[in-house]
Amino acid sequence: MSKVCYSCGKGPAFGNSRSHSMVATKRRFNPNLQKVRISVNGTPRREYVCTRCLKASKVTKAL
Numbered sequence: 001m002s003k004v005c006y007s008c009g010k011g012p013a014f015g016n017s018r019s020h021s022m023v024a025t026k027r028r029f030n031p032n033l034q035k036v037r038i039s040v041n042g043t044p045r046r047e048y049v050c051t052r053c054l055k056a057s058k059v060t061k062a063l
């Protein structure tokens with residue numbers, strides 16, 4: 001699955017997991033994506049949209 005928001009383009013961020021001994025191992029922070037039916041140029045499509053865009057009404061849901 002594509003880990004990119006259709007509206008804002010937000011993707012995964014990368015960083016380090018830190019253990020108790022402060023050993024760093026790579027990890028990724030995935031965005032909270034939901035597969036929703038949105039209206040794209042008047043036609044309904046299923047796309048992955050992050051919850052921040054859904055909450056801010058940056059996309060219009062298809063009926």
